[in-house]
Amino acid sequence: MTNTIEKTRAAHKVLAEFHYEPRKVQRGYAGQTLYVNVSDNAIGSKPVDEKMKHTFIGGRGFGLWLLWNAVSGNTRWNDPGNEVILSSGPIGGTTVYPGAGKSIVVSISPLTATVIDSNVGGHFGPLLKFAGWDAIEVQGQADKEVIVFVDGNKGLVQIIAAPEEANESYVLPEQILELFAETADEKKGISSISTGPGAGHTFMGCLNVSFYDVRRKFVRLKQAGRGGIGTVLHHKKVKALVVKYVGVKGNSNGPADWSELTKVGRRMHREIYEQDPIMNDMRSNGTTYLVSIMNDFDLLPVHNFRYGSHPQAAKLYNTEFRKYWSLGIPDGCWYGCTLACSRCVERFQPRTGPYKGQWVHVDGPEYETIAAIGSNCGIFDAHAVLEGNFYCDVYGIDTISFGTALAFAMECYEEGILNKERTNGLELHFGNAEALLEVLHQMGRGEGFGTIVGQGVRRMKQIFAEKYGAAPQFLQDIGMECKGLEYSEYVTKESVAQQGGYGLANKGPQHDEAWLIFMDAVTKQIPTFEDKAEALHYFPMFRTWFSLNGLCKLPWNDVEPADNKRKYEPRMAARVPEHVNNYIRLFSAVTGRRDVKEPEDLIRMSEAVYNFQRIFNLKMGYGTREHDAIPYRSMGPVTVEEYESRAERYDQQLREIGFEPEGKSTAEKMAALRKHREQRYESLIDAVYKRRGWTPEGIPTLETVKRLGIDYPDVVALLKKHLK
Amino acid sequence: MKVLVFETERCNGCRACEEVCSQTWFKEANSEKSAIRISEAGHSNHYQATVCNQCGECIDVCPTLALARDKRGIVRINKKLCVGCLSCVGFCPILAMYVHADYVVPFKCISCAKCVEACPTGALSVEDLPDVELTETEKRIKVREVAA
Numbered sequence: 001m002t003n004t005i006e007k008t009r010a011a012h013k014v015l016a017e018f019h020y021e022p023r024k025v026q027r028g029y030a031g032q033t034l035y036v037n038v039s040d041n042a043i044g045s046k047p048v049d050e051k052m053k054h055t056f057i058g059g060r061g062f063g064l065w066l067l068w069n070a071v072s073g074n075t076r077w078n079d080p081g082n083e084v085i086l087s088s089g090p091i092g093g094t095t096v097y098p099g100a101g102k103s104i105v106v107s108i109s110p111l112t113a114t115v116i117d118s119n120v121g122g123h124f125g126p127l128l129k130f131a132g133w134d135a136i137e138v139q140g141q142a143d144k145e146v147i148v149f150v151d152g153n154k155g156l157v158q159i160i161a162a163p164e165e166a167n168e169s170y171v172l173p174e175q176i177l178e179l180f181a182e183t184a185d186e187k188k189g190i191s192s193i194s195t196g197p198g199a200g201h202t203f204m205g206c207l208n209v210s211f212y213d214v215r216r217k218f219v220r221l222k223q224a225g226r227g228g229i230g231t232v233l234h235h236k237k238v239k240a241l242v243v244k245y246v247g248v249k250g251n252s253n254g255p256a257d258w259s260e261l262t263k264v265g266r267r268m269h270r271e272i273y274e275q276d277p278i279m280n281d282m283r284s285n286g287t288t289y290l291v292s293i294m295n296d297f298d299l300l301p302v303h304n305f306r307y308g309s310h311p312q313a314a315k316l317y318n319t320e321f322r323k324y325w326s327l328g329i330p331d332g333c334w335y336g337c338t339l340a341c342s343r344c345v346e347r348f349q350p351r352t353g354p355y356k357g358q359w360v361h362v363d364g365p366e367y368e369t370i371a372a373i374g375s376n377c378g379i380f381d382a383h384a385v386l387e388g389n390f391y392c393d394v395y396g397i398d399t400i401s402f403g404t405a406l407a408f409a410m411e412c413y414e415e416g417i418l419n420k421e422r423t424n425g426l427e428l429h430f431g432n433a434e435a436l437l438e439v440l441h442q443m444g445r446g447e448g449f450g451t452i453v454g455q456g457v458r459r460m461k462q463i464f465a466e467k468y469g470a471a472p473q474f475l476q477d478i479g480m481e482c483k484g485l486e487y488s489e490y491v492t493k494e495s496v497a498q499q500g501g502y503g504l505a506n507k508g509p510q511h512d513e514a515w516l517i518f519m520d521a522v523t524k525q526i527p528t529f530e531d532k533a534e535a536l537h538y539f540p541m542f543r544t545w546f547s548l549n550g551l552c553k554l555p556w557n558d559v560e561p562a563d564n565k566r567k568y569e570p571r572m573a574a575r576v577p578e579h580v581n582n583y584i585r586l587f588s589a590v591t592g593r594r595d596v597k598e599p600e601d602l603i604r605m606s607e608a609v610y611n612f613q614r615i616f617n618l619k620m621g622y623g624t625r626e627h628d629a630i631p632y633r634s635m636g637p638v639t640v641e642e643y644e645s646r647a648e649r650y651d652q653q654l655r656e657i658g659f660e661p662e663g664k665s666t667a668e669k670m671a672a673l674r675k676h677r678e679q680r681y682e683s684l685i686d687a688v689y690k691r692r693g694w695t696p697e698g699i700p701t702l703e704t705v706k707r708l709g710i711d712y713p714d715v716v717a718l719l720k721k722h723l724k
Numbered sequence: 725m726k727v728l729v730f731e732t733e734r735c736n737g738c739r740a741c742e743e744v745c746s747q748t749w750f751k752e753a754n755s756e757k758s759a760i761r762i763s764e765a766g767h768s769n770h771y772q773a774t775v776c777n778q779c780g781e782c783i784d785v786c787p788t789l790a791l792a793r794d795k796r797g798i799v800r801i802n803k804k805l806c807v808g809c810l811s812c813v814g815f816c817p818i819l820a821m822y823v824h825a826d827y828v829v830p831f832k833c834i835s836c837a838k839c840v841e842a843c844p845t846g847a848l849s850v851e852d853l854p855d856v857e858l859t860e861t862e863k864r865i866k867v868r869e870v871a872a
Binding site: 095096188214215216217248249250251252258259262265266267268269270272273327328329331332335336338 | 784785787788789806807808809810811813814815823825828829860861864868
């Protein structure tokens with residue numbers, strides 16, 4: 001490898017250099033953001049003022065604000081003016097509290113054509129901050145492939161022409177360590193962001209964010225998957241973003257009150273030590289434990305979300321993946337994350353593709369990946385799921401969009417819309433793992449039907465209607481996308497609140513805004529539309545707060561204090577009040593802000609950013625009611641088979657609304673159910689818009705933006721145009 | 725491995741051990757900076773000591789390999805590697821890993837025996853106990869060393 005590395009290094013050419021005085025992080029902020037333009041090789045710093053901190057907090061908030069100022073309503077994803085912005089947030093980089101190493105990436109998405117945000121673990125965001133930057137903003141498009149390198153110890157930023165490095169995320173992250181670590185010990189102080197060829201050939205490219213595993217001595221990867229930000233970075237010809245900061249300490253984040261932090265952190269670690277083994281056991285299973293639960297509750301997507309369970313689902317349970325994991329030590333993706341959901345398959349042998357027969361390692365799989373690549377495509381084969389996961393990472397492809405898009409294509413194949421001729425010989429039946437992997441390799445190579453699937457569900461619908469004469473309404477009904485983004489992996493048919501959780505999500509149907517299925521459909525805690533609207537106000541706002549601060553959601557409610565359910569009534573218990581209190585303490589201890597005392601104070605911070613993002617959608621030509629429409633597959637049974645598979649449930653529901661199912665044809669029953677469910681979704685939207693302070697068209701009112709302090713002149717002007 | 729052993733029957737609760745411990749390692753008499761803590765043992769008239777038994781479970785919890793055994797089998801913290809995450813503090817089975825707000829690195833008993841000398845009743849001793857099984861981290865390091 002040494003020879004290759006030397007050759008690779010020799011091919012480097014520094015195109016631009018920027019020196020700065022490394023500064024200590026104070027109270028969670030470095031106080032400046034880094035601007036890099038790879039078109040004209042400009043590098044500079046921008047100050048972070050108090051107003052920016054107060055209004056946008058950090059993380060997603062900073063990303064949105066910087067992007068808002070960089071793009072116009074006409075900027076498309078592949079314009080050089082588009083940016084990729086990554087920021088952690090004030091709490092990000094804290095080591096004493098679990099889940100405090102997240103980064104949030106923002107860009108204009110090739111899938112949705114509007115603003116997207118995606119969160120990711122790995123060490124990049126925290127190290128970037130310790131290197132002296134609250135965010136990195138990458139604009140422009142390079143002529144030839146470059147690496148952007150930030151050395152936080154030396155105070156140096158470089159744009160480097162990098163022609164020789166691998167263009168994929170298995171070899172490249174390791175090469176980067178060899179290239180930029182001066183000693184073996186420095187490897188742990190380096191994190192990179194890279195994509196792969198699949199990001200270039202599709203619109204669903206992901207970002208792989210690395211961290212060095214000191215026990216296994218190799219690089220591990222986490223993904224900012226959603227919305228094709230990897231495609232944007234690849235299009236900019238940025239091979240990698242690299243940050244180096246050696247010397248992380250417990251107080252690197254410069255907390256205002258270390259003493260308080262030690263108290264909150266110590267207590268939370270102890271709670272996980274005591275509670276996790278008897279709750280979700282995430283330290284042993286990661287998120288794989290969810291597969292069996294989702295299957296049991298009919299929520300695991302099967303065959304393009306037609307069904308919520310499958311007789312073979314047990315082949316994808318955690319027991320099937322456990323045998324692949326190594327070392328037996330729970331891993332976090334940032335220091336101090338004792339919930340430690342990361343899993344590593346250390347020795348894995350792909351059966352196909354460029355790594356066929358070689359021993360490789362891969363992180364994961366996460367629940368989402370298992371459901372997307374596995375059950376949703378009808379593939380109940382743990383090895384195939386791992387192989388799909390591995391190649392998605394290597395090629396730089398989002399496993400969720402990949403799985404949901406392919407499941408859609410598979411259903412089109414089963415329905416005769418596609419055939420072997422149209423897929424260039426691929427037999428896209430549900431369950432065909434070989435075909436799934438071939439589609440993935442085609443995405444990597446940029447050829448064949450893979451490049452069609454890689455355009456995502458929205459564009460496939462258009463292509464299949466125009467080229468093959470498929471019925472647009474049927475495609476609309478079964479195509480699991482909203483706003484252009486593919487659904488993440490939960491069946492929402494029985495929960496109207498979660499239909500809204502997906503349909504009303506700012507970026508498109510991702511579950512990180514709200515997950516209300518149990519509360520709504522199982523325990524029935526939110527029966528009225530007002531109750532559901534309250535939940536669709538509180539939870540999206542509360543969860544947005546994590547993305548402003550560099551936090552992971554999991555330690556909030558994937559573990560609970562022992563007395564949580566005894567101490568609080570169910571609806572309050574779902575908020576996990578003691579953990580909310582931890583976050584208030586954490587925020588104050590880091591930032592020194594004393595005005596943040598109540599849960600409402602957290603909600604207010606998020607509300608400003610959340611509404612700003614909604615308005616950003618408006619700026620890009622979206623952000624109104626019509627764009628919150630969802631496919632009927634997410635509301636109810638589209639096909640006769642779906643209805644009849646759960647006929648008892650649906651018949652009963654029809655009786656409850658005064659429609660007598662006896663003697664009626666399935667088609668009649670389906671039509672009645674559909675009418676009812678579609679009406680319910682509209683009623684839900686009405687209630688949520690009202691609760692959020694929006695017009696019936698879904699536009700934040702002037703009073704709302706004024707109350708939230710985001711009444712900037714251009715915001716007001718934009719709103720006035722739409723509120724006429 | 726060398727382990728500090730406490731005999732509850734002999735302890736009179738004078739806490740001289742706490743004082744000498746914090747004095748030795750932090751140059752001040754402050755029980756909150758002591759790696760051994762004496763408390764009343766429930767309903768009996770005895771005292772109990774909360775002090776590291778060198779079980780080594782924290783070695784696998786540490787994300788930076790800052791915790792490792794020395795040649796005497798004592799679990800030591802490498803201050804240079806520690807990132808102050810306090811995972812070891814929360815995950816110590818007997819809560820014998822300590823942290824104080826004046827420092828970003830936790831601390832623990834390393835069987836230095838200063839408290840043994842200070843104890844007026846002979847309730848403390850350092851004994852050579854059988855080694856416990858290697859942790860997963862130690863196994864991994866050993867395998868790598870052998871391979872090298």
